[in-house]
Structure formats: structure tokens, C-alpha cells
Amino acid sequence: MSGDGSEVRVRGRDFTGYRIGGAIAAALLFLALVVQGWELFDGDARTVPEVAWSAAGDAGGESILTDEILRDRTRLQSQRFRSGPSPDGTAETFKVGDAILLGNRAIDDEDAMLTEIWRLPDDESGSLLRGSERIIGISSLPYANAALFERPFARDWRLGLADVVTHVGAFAILGFSFLLALVLAVRGRVPIAKGRTDRTVKRFGLLERANHWLTAVSFIMLALTGITIAYGRTLILPFGEELLGSLGWLATWGHAMFFPPFALGLTAMILLWTVRNLPSRLDIEWLRRAGGFFSDDPDNPPARKFNAGQKLVYWSAVIGGLLMIATGIFLMFPFWFADLQTMSWIMLTHALIAVFLIAIFIGHIYIGTVGMQGAFWAMWTGDVDRNWAEEHHELWMHELDKGR
């Protein structure tokens, strides 16, 4: 693949090892997506705390159902199961008399346990079933939320954060990764079509590279700690409560600790790269031809130092990063600047932007490493192959040549 002869043609599908790796990754990610899809539609009421219930005892199945106290308990337990007034409480075990014990093991068919009074609620149980209302009382405690007794919006918020954002996020991250792995498997790498030469050009200086890695390392740490906070119960709890506790503690601290380096890196990035990332007419043609990424032709759409794809990544980092910093500051100082309602929306916004930023930067990491031949060295050594530069940043190469 060496030499600069025009007869050399490297094709994406020549990278067999990368394509096999892509196929394996795609298969694993597809499996993860199927599991995630199953989780979404398996009927679990995930935002409702799972107060599972059952009846056990030596009084015999018939007599259990006729027991008045047991019937009341059953009704209350069922109510708790559906509406979940106590998300933090542990499922209790009730002892009803000597013979009957209500455990917290789920029964197979809960309908059989539902009593007549549950299906046709009287006034007493009807009051349990009514819609929730916002109730604020009076409290002598000098704390704004102490008097807030019931807040229906919190359930919408909990649904939004615990169900919608986490599921959308998992689909966005896993789904996008799956598509990239599939592209690698089918298309192979974006090649240096004319082959590598032994000549390089300087693409990024030490300051640019150091700042890129300052921001990148901080972002990855923030993403990993954030994922631990958001998905810890799903991803870490199966390995033990102690591990979740330890990693959760580390993640909570780590998430705050890596915010200043990220903010510093982003600020420097804005100063270093904004001018070269301003949109231009060239970007339309570049986007129309998808950067030539799906063709092995060396004649890619022309670009200056940054092409439209890199500009999109840059502006995602800047706009998304600034929004994450702004919302993050509110979350680091709860109730300093915002009330409970505003805090809820800020947390939801923070989580939603985070998952999309993670997805975008998985794409960035992909194209900067396995996805494109020769791209990684731009940020590692700072020098890129001359053919790579001519194929992907033709106008920037002309600028360099003129300057010589």
C-alpha cells in the first residue's frame, strides 16, 4: 500500500479483520437491543415500586381468602403495588394472626386474590383510588419542600426520568453503536484510497492535541460516571449491592470532579477552533455526498481543515457541552438557584442531552479510530498521511502548500 502511484487502490472491504470485528460487535449489540426491547414491552411497571405480595400460611387456601383482615391487607398491598406511594420503602412482611403470614414473594396470578371490594370499591377504598392532587400544607420547618405533602407532577417526572429517558437513552446509545458496527462489517474502513505514503503533514499542534485529550478524557469520565448514576441499578446491581454502593459513591464524586476539567477544555476548544468551524457553502455539498464515506473513490467532496461532519461534532460538543455545564451547575447546587419544579426539569434535560451527546461521541470515536484509515494519528502524533489529507481535506492541503 506504499508509494504514491495512481494505480494503487485501497478498498474498504479489504480490511477483513476490522470487518469481522464489526460483525461480532454488531451481533452483540443486536442482542443487547433485543433485550432492551424485551424490557420495554415485558409488562413490568418499572416506575411503580415493586411491592410484590403473596399469602402463605398453614390455615389452608380457602380460609385465607375469607379472612377479613387478610382481605384488607390484600387490598392495601395491591393498591401499593399499583400506585406506589412509597418508592423508597422496603416491601414489608405482615403477620396476620398466628397462622397467616403475608410475605413479599410475588404470586403467579394476582387476579385470583383480588376481592369483590377491590373490583367495586366502596367509599373507603374509593378514596384510595382517587386521582392524586397537589397538596401543600404549612410547616414550621424553614425548608421550602417540607410542607409539600403530595405532588402529582413528581410521578410524571419519575416516569420521564426512570422510563422514557433511560429507555430512549439506551436505544440511542446501543442503536447507534449497532449501526456503526454494521457499517464497519459491511462497508469496512474508509480507506486511504491511493494508499499510504511515507510523507506526512502536521495537522494538530501540541496545544490542540493536549486540549482535545483534556476535554475527551474528562467527557469520558463524566459519561462513565453519569451512566453509573443513571443505569447503575440495571448494569451494576446484578453484580452485587456492595459493588453498586461503592461504584455509585465513586461515580457521584467523580461526576462533580471531572466537571471543571471538562469546562476548561471546552472553553479552550471554543477559543481554538470556532473560526475554522463556522459553516460554509462547502458543507452543503459535503453533507449531500455524505462526505464520500460510502465510496472508495479518492475524490471526496472538498473540505478545508474541518469538514461538515467534524463541524457537526464540534457544534454538538460546544452547544451540548455548554448546556450540560449550565444544567450541571444547577444540579451541583440543589435549590440554590431553582425551586423543586425547575430542578426536576433541569435534571430531565441534563439526562436527555447527555444520552444524545454520548451517542454522537461514540460516532466521533468510531470514525477517528477503526472507522477511517489514518484518521487517528491526527490527534495522537499530530501528523497525518499526505494522501489522507488530500483525499479528505483537499482545500486545507492547498492552503498548506501555498503557505510553503
Next chain:
Amino acid sequence: MGGFLIGASLSALLAVVTYAALVTFDVEQSPQDEAALVALEGDGERY
């Protein structure tokens, strides 16, 4: 690789400095929390 080492080290260094600052200045409490604590400690009989 030099750029990576500088960037990663700076990130780690700033993270440690942030940890020290957060622990030293104990910024976890909101003004409302502090007001509540002052009220509780200052007038124990009442509560």
C-alpha cells in the same frame, strides 16, 4: 502521545483539585439546608 499524556494528566489533576475544594468548602448544603440547621440548632426546644 505527548498531547494525550498532557491532556489526561491535566484532567486528573484538576479533578483532584476539585475534590479537595469540594471537601474543604463543604458546598453540598444548600442555603435552605443551612437555614434549617441553624433554626434546629438554635432553638432545640421548639423542635
